[in-house]
Amino acid sequence: MAQSEVRGEAPAVEDTMSLTPKTSNTPARSGRRAGGRRAGGPKTDRRRRRRRVLRWSATVLAVVILGTTGAGYLYYRHLNANIQKGARANGDDSKARRTAPNAAGQTPLNILLIGSDSRNSAENLKLGGNRSHAGDPPLADVQMLIHLSADRKSAAMVSIPRDTRVDIPQCKDPDSGKVYPPTNDIINVTLARGGAGCTLLTWENLTGVYIDHWMTIDFAGVVRMADAIGGVDVCVNQNVWDHPTPDVPGGSGLKLTKGTHKVQGEQALQWLRTRHAWGDDLKRARAQHMYLNSMIRTLKKQNVFTDTGRLMDLADAATKSLKVSEEIGTVKKLYALGTQMKSVPSDRITSVTMPNKRDPQNGNHVVPDEAGADKMWQMLRDDVPFDKNGGKPEPAGNTGKAKPAGKPSVDAARLGVLVQNATRSSTEAAVRQRASAIGQVLVQKGYSRAQADASGSLAEDKTLVRYPSADLEGDAQAVAKALGIPMSSVQKSTDVSGVTVVVGADWRTGTSYPKQSKPKAGDLPDGSDAVNGSDTTKCMDVYSVYQW
Known part of the structure; x- marks a missing residue:
């Protein structure tokens, strides 16, 4: 837990072991007269009782929250022991780069956030049903990127439908050591091909967005968290019962009457898993966004960060429910993440779904709608707010003066430049001879030694100029300038041995690099199904078959 900057507050948990009780030389006051009678009248007694209550409350707060005694330290260790951890990424094939800091040095x-459908425990099997999948590797049925802006004044929650067909990179299972080769498949299988670290790599390669951390939660974890929060308000426009039908087996079991209801425990899990009653998997993402927005509003109202008892319950439930990437695997770091999210106003939180279209290879799947999806990924990479409710944002990468271009190390005619064809995408074949x-x-x-790479086509959403070492940075910048490629697309990379132009899917035609228009705050692409975090009017429509 982060140490407070408020004067007089006790040290943070990490300092607990260095604390030793101090013995006062001041004699204790008994508060009693000779003969055992209390000094003062009833008012004095009430004041003393109030002081005792205040002292007791302060002691509990210090013990439980700040850990300034042995008991607090043991509780902190208990919470830390609850947390399961794993490697951030289970492979090396990442195409993402960190967003440059803004003028204040913020990133x-x-x-x-990954929701697992694991049925590998009695509790999860009971909640998830379908015993035929017991023991199977878990699938990532819920995948949502939580983006906090550099200034921490806005946030976005972006879902990719579980049945989206994408390129999945080579991944290694962190437990068995098994290496899974690259493949093209629906995105929810990534969790079974190397764990959450493989899901993270797949997202990075699809979006170009650097992902700092991952968190996973299973069925039982959702129930524990919903109970700890005390319920979340959800709303339906018609009576709903998500049950098996003669044509469609399964169903979450969710049964509610028209209107607003507070769901918790297993009913909260049913809401998050419901798909058929809403109509499809895309509508399920909307229902999940509405739930999370409502949960955030609930936590803000409850002010659990200053309510000792509630914070204890929530901390215990969260640490038992979540598995996280190892670099955030302590209570202190998770608490710090929570406080950062808490600081974002509800009307600056926007939930969206990746623009998509039907997969031409399989009508039950979808693929990214490239124009809309690419615009959304660019907004994330450039840290452009998804809402219009803030002031003028500080642009990412604006660190004051622009970095001066480096000086080329050799004349253009002497520089070897390799050009790679990376115009292939998940929906379109590579452009021949690009x-x-x-x-x-x-x-x-003037680059007479430039030549095409004949080793085969690659897949890259964005055109890049890569260079292997600092001495070639100026040469790479000169090549980018000659082609009209922006300097932000010049990147150092150990994957190349010399200056390399990677012609991406954004440059499939023409000999002049197309100028890219920069998106503005709130200028979301069509098909994003945006929901604002402060909107309490949203209710889910129920597909007629599941009304009662």
Whole structure:
């Protein structure tokens, strides 16, 4: 737990072991006269009782929250022992780069929240049903990126539907050591191909957004958290019962009457798992966003961060329910994340779903709608707010003066430049001879040693210029300038041995790099199904088959 900056507050938990009780030389006052009678009248007694209550409350707060005694330290250790941890990434094939700091030196924070459908415990099997999947590797049925802006004044929650077909990189299982080769499949299988670290890598390669941490939660964890919070308000426009039908087996079991209800425990899990009653998996993402927005509003109202008892219950439930990437695997760091999220006003929190379209290879799946999805990923990479309720944001990467371009190490005619064709995407094949075409453009501009890479096509959403070492940075910048590629796309990389132009899916035609328009705050693409965190009017429509 983060040490407070308020004067007079006790040290943080990490300082507990260095504390030793101090013995006062001041004699204790008994508060009694000779003969055992209390000094003063009834008012005095009430004041003394109030002081005793205040002293007792202060002692409990110090013991439980700040850990300034042995009991507090043991409780803190208990919470830390609850937390399961894992490697942040289970592979090396990441195409994401951190967003540059703003003028104040602040950077965005990205956390990937993963809901697992694991049925590998009696508790999860009871809640999840379908015993035929007991013992199977878990799937990542809920995937949501939580983006906190660099200034911590706005936030976004972005979902990718579980049946989205994407390129999945090579991943290694952290427990068995098994290596899974790259594949093209629906995104929810990533959890079974190397754990949460593989899901994170897949997101990074799809979006180009650097993800700092991941968290996973299973069925039982959702129930514990919902109980600890005390319930969350949800709303339906019609009576709903998500039950098996002759045509569609399964169902979450959710049964509610029209209107607003406070759901908790197993009923909260049913709300989050309901799909058929809403119509499809995309509507389920909307219901999940509405639940999380309502949960955040509930926590803000309860002010659990200053309520000792509630904070204890929530801390115990959270640490038992979550598995997290190892770099945030302590109570102090999780508490710090919670306080950062708490500081964002509800009307600056926006929940969206990745724009998508039906998969031409399988009507039950979807693929990214590239124009809309790419715009959303760019907004995340550039830290552009998803809402219009804030002032003018400090642009990411604005650190005052622009970094001066480096000086090329050799003349253009002597520099070897490799051009790679990375125009392939999850929905479109690579453009034939694209590397050769851009290589010829470089030759015409004086880079006579430029040549196309004949090793095969790659997949990259954005065109990049990569270089392996600092001495070639100026050369890479000069190549980018010659092609009209922005300096923000010039990156140092150990994956290349020389200056390399990676022609991405954003440059499939033409010999001049297309100018990219910068998105503005709140300018979300069509198909994002945005929900504002302060909107309490949203209710879910129920598909007619599941009304009663």
